[in-house]
Amino acid sequence: MHHRTSRRTLLTATAAAVAAGAVAAPGASATAFVPASTTRRLERLIARMSLEEKVGQLFVMRVYGHSATAPDQADIDANLAEIGVRTAAEMIAKYHVGGIIYFTWAHNTRDPHQIAELSNGIQRAGLAGPTPLPLVVATDQEHGIVARVGEPATLLPGAMALGAGGSRSDARLAGRIAGAELAALGITQNYAPDADVNVNPANPVIGVRSFGSDPQSVAALAAAQVKGYQSAGIAATAKHFPGHGDTTDDSHSKLPYIRHTREQWSRLDAPPFRAAVAAGIDSIMTAHIVVPALDPAEDPATLSHPILTGILREELGYDGVVVTDSLGMEGVRTKYGDERVPVLALKAGVDQLLNPPSLDLAWHAVLNAVKNGELTERRLDESILRILRMKTRLGLFDDPFVTRRGVDRTVGVPEHRAAADRIAERTTTLLADPGALLPLSRRSHRRLLVVGADPASPSGTTGPPTATLAAAFGELGFTATALSTGTAPTPAKIADAVAAARDSDAVVVGTYNVTAGGSQRTLVSALAATGVPVITVAIRNPYDIAQLSGTGYAASLATYSWTDVELRAAARVIAGHARPRGRLPVPVQRADDPTRVLYPVGHGLSY
Helix, strand or coil: CCCCCCHHHHHHHHHHHHHHCCCCCHHHCCCCCCCHHHHHHHHHHHHHCCHHHHHHHCEEECCCCCCCCCCCHHHHHHHHHHCCCCCHHHHHHHHCCCEEECCCCCCCCCCHHHHHHHHHHHHHHHHCCCCCCCCEEEECEEECCEECCCCCCCCCCCHHHHHHHCCHHHHHHHHHHHHHHHHHCCCCEECCCECCCCCCCCCCCCHHHCCCCCHHHHHHHHHHHHHHHHHCCCECEEEEECCCCCCCCCCCCCCCECCCCHHHHHHHHHHHHHHHHHCCCCEEEECCCECCCCCCCCCCHHHCHHHHHHHHHHHCCCCCEEECCCCCCHHHHCCCCCCCHHHHHHHHCCCEEECCCCHHHHHHHHHHHHHCCCCCHHHHHHHHHHHHHHHHHCCCCCCCCCCHHHHHHHCCCHHHHHHHHHHHHCCCEEEECCCCCCCCCCCCCCEEEEEECCCCCCCCCCCCHHHHHHHHHHHCCCEEEEEECCCCCCHHHHHHHHHHHCCCCEEEEEECCCCCCCHHHHHHHHHHCCCCCEEEEECCCCCHHHHCCCCCCCEEEECCCCCHHHHHHHHHHHCCCCCCCCCCCCCEECCCCCCCEEECCCCCECC
16 A cells, blocks of 8 residues: 555654644645555455445444453443444444544543554454454544543643634644644544634634634634644544534534525635645535525535535535534434435535444445445445545555554653643733733732632543642742632632632632623622732633623633643733733624624734
């Protein structure tokens, strides 16, 4: 098979690039050209596959357990209940799946050495089949608020934070670091970057997962991340086509409608996907959304031939892998049902079918569709060729295995962590400092109280945010106490915080998606009423400041995520160890009149 740069060479190159504060040239990209001779060889391989193997190659499936062959009993029970097999190896043997998706909740991502061994076990199972084939191992490692692999791997700022930083080189370096660590773990396809343009502040599912609201800025940063990920030897995935940025519904629970006209779509939603295609992206993920202007039949984009074939393939000229968003999401299940969805997706132009609720039902639905003539075997061959080309570019036919040494040399190494800290510092955004309080002096404000929301860690390995902030301030020479008050502080919690504030020189409040009548606003007002200066830090959406006007805060910042790397950076900025350099990548509208802008795109103070 076509030779590619060895995984070890890529990992070494990444470490060197990080140390130099730059990224390597794109010559090592996973999107290297696949020559005609390799295509012919792949076509001969496909011709040897049974119909059952071909059907399986189209599926990327979840499986419970930390091991491909010896998972814990609870995970064996879960696999039997949901998939009808005991282990990943049994699932691969029975259904010939082309890929596995890792989830934290499925116990796939306990620690780096375990993840690497799970990946190796999956590849051993794939190579033991009638037609030996390596698998793609995929996950959602967007960083920021979506991360399946946690500490001690390096966790980096997410998309909107990178949007606030505004640096294409930082976005690319973050992608290269993240990609190198995933590659060392045997994870070869990352469902990132998110290429949605977040023009709707009320979007419940995208939000800070987007780089921002400006299509050209999002396009530039998405392309930079694609190049970063793929230069590290993994496949990047732009999502969620044709664009999930302007919705008020969550496609996990219902089927959202996007009411953009064709012209609006072309101007607002399309640019990041065009840029990703131009950057040589390996895969694009579909959205379970309806866009009537693009498909008057009002089929979900995942099942829409006009959108996936007419626009993505023909208009955008994309011939890489198209993967569905999870087929377990309500957005795709409601109109046609689980048995029709995989067949309709393939007819629409999809290649990879991700995580159906019932693998057995979906697998047999595709098999039967070929047997009864609704799908041709040639149509399956087209998708399988795209999938195998991607696997070739990823080097999986050369050597799909990873090593403990590779993990130790790459995952969470000091150079990567230092780079993550540097990148994060350039994203922290100072929105307001009406009292000219910042930077905070240890001499005049040594005793700090840190209160606020403590949402669960995206990866299960960081936080809680109040403790992380307090520890960071402690390392900077302050005396800091943490008091978790939650996303909906009770009157008793507010009273506790007010009492503790009276013994403090300043209070830092971590806010999380503040609402107009919510008790987080009450908390900030009550603390400010003590006369002790209050610094608010929006740890998710940057819109909180609009809901806090009139509360009397002394300064307000945004971090776009509550992971440790962003919170530590915020502490360094507040303490003056780093200058605030972030600029809003989305506008913040006034709470009392959403038609008026409180802070425009590009707003951000410094000192």
